Amino acid sequence: MSPWKAIFTATLLASMSASGQQAADSQPSAQPSKTSEAQTGQPSQQAIDTTPPAAAQVAPVPQPATAPAPTTMDEVVNLFIEREHALIKMLSNRTPMVETYVQNLTSDPQLGLAPSADHYFLGRVDMGETAQWKDYLLEENSRTPNRLVGGLQKLYKVQYQPLGFSSMVYADRTDFDRQHYDFRYVRREFLGDVRCLVFDVAPKKNAGKGRFMGHIWVEDQAFNIVRLNGTYSPVRRNSAHFRMETWRLNLIPNYWVPSYIYSEGGGLGVEMKESFKAQTVSGPMTSRRAARTTS
Numbered sequence: 001m002s003p004w005k006a007i008f009t010a011t012l013l014a015s016m017s018a019s020g021q022q023a024a025d026s027q028p029s030a031q032p033s034k035t036s037e038a039q040t041g042q043p044s045q046q047a048i049d050t051t052p053p054a055a056a057q058v059a060p061v062p063q064p065a066t067a068p069a070p071t072t073m074d075e076v077v078n079l080f081i082e083r084e085h086a087l088i089k090m091l092s093n094r095t096p097m098v099e100t101y102v103q104n105l106t107s108d109p110q111l112g113l114a115p116s117a118d119h120y121f122l123g124r125v126d127m128g129e130t131a132q133w134k135d136y137l138l139e140e141n142s143r144t145p146n147r148l149v150g151g152l153q154k155l156y157k158v159q160y161q162p163l164g165f166s167s168m169v170y171a172d173r174t175d176f177d178r179q180h181y182d183f184r185y186v187r188r189e190f191l192g193d194v195r196c197l198v199f200d201v202a203p204k205k206n207a208g209k210g211r212f213m214g215h216i217w218v219e220d221q222a223f224n225i226v227r228l229n230g231t232y233s234p235v236r237r238n239s240a241h242f243r244m245e246t247w248r249l250n251l252i253p254n255y256w257v258p259s260y261i262y263s264e265g266g267g268l269g270v271e272m273k274e275s276f277k278a279q280t281v282s283g284p285m286t287s288r289r290a291a292r293t294t295s
Contacts, residue, residue, distance in 0.1 A: 070223075073185045076218070077178070077183045077199070079223040080199075080216075080218045080224065081177055083223055083224045084170065084171065084176050084224075085176070086255075087256075088170060088173065092129065093128070093287055094127045094285040094287060095124050095126050095134075095287070096124070096125055096127070096282045096283050096286060097122075097123075097283035098122075098123055098124065098280060098281070099120075099121070099122050099280070099281050100120070100122075100281075101119075101120055101279050102118065102119040102121070102276055103117075103118045103276065104116045104117040104118065104119075104274060104276050105274065105275045106274055113275065116274070120137065121135070122135075123137070127169075168244045168263060168280070169258045170258075171212040171216060171225070171228055175211075176212075179204075180203060180204055180211065181201055181202065181203055181204060181212075182203075183199050184202075185197065185198075185199055186198040189217065191217055191226060195221075196217040196219055197220055198215055198216070198218075199216050199218065200215055201213060201215065201216055203233050207233075209233060210232050210233070212230055212232060212233075213230050213231060213233050213235075215228075215230060219256070222254060224250075224256040226247070226256050227247055228244075228245065228246040229244075229245045229246075230243070230244070231243045242263070242265040243264055244262065245262045246258055247259060247261075251285070252285065257285055259281070260279075260281055261278075261280040261281075262277075262278070262279055263278045264278070
């Protein structure tokens with residue numbers, strides 16, 4: 001073989017060997033690339049999975065169902081009757097402190113009605129089914145004149161009666177319903193900034209004695225009674241008369257509780273010329289257990 005052929009053959013083999021080495025080197029380099037992609041892809045997958053699983057599984061908190069707004073006055077009547085019964089039940093274990101000032105008035109030819117005596121009462125009322133009166137001024141109350149008859153006299157007895165304090169707190173403690181009363185819508189009216197619906201309340205013909213008759217004011221949000229003004233049946237001519245007005249305040253969530261009562265009456269005494277005016281203020285609606293602790 002000539003020297004030129006040997007040189008050419010050696011050069012060709014060297015180039016082929018280099019090409020093979022480059023091909024062999026290029027194949028392993030592709031594997032790290034895939035591994036690198038897998039490795040670089042793994043952190044991004046982990047970043048997505050790091051979202052707290054609890055957050056994705058939390059269900060929306062259900063909102064409390066709200067009663068549909070009444071569309072007729074009959075529905076409004078049903079609502080405030082229900083709310084009044086709920087108030088009576090809620091207050092059944094309360095014993096508020098009650099303070100009452102009474103002024104006797106006598107007819108005078110020149111002055112008209114003139115004060116003749118006054119009385120002060122302080123005690124605690126148990127608002128249970130049989131309302132009880134715990135008197136803190138027994139000696140003072142023992143001097144209450146006998147001429148204060150009817151509802152006022154019963155008001156300050158230990159055992160309350162329908163014409164007593166309990167009946168002035170509520171329109172009717174036991175039978176405030178459609179079976180005993182007729183309700184008639186009168187008008188809309190504001191009491192301060194409280195929007196109210198005014199209803200006339202009258203006992204049915206055979207509802208019995210001692211039933212409330214007058215007007216009530218019902219706030220138009222939760223339909224609680226916030227004011228009462230009236231008297232008790234039957235009302236007779238030429239006899240002792242009585243009238244009361246009760247105001248309530250929103251002192252307990254969702255409830256309007258009795259806070260102030262104004263009452264007046266006339267036709268008292270032997271000659272039926274005496275009358276009275278009274279103001280009653282109710283303190284905090286303390287529970288019966290707390291009242292026993294503080295008494």
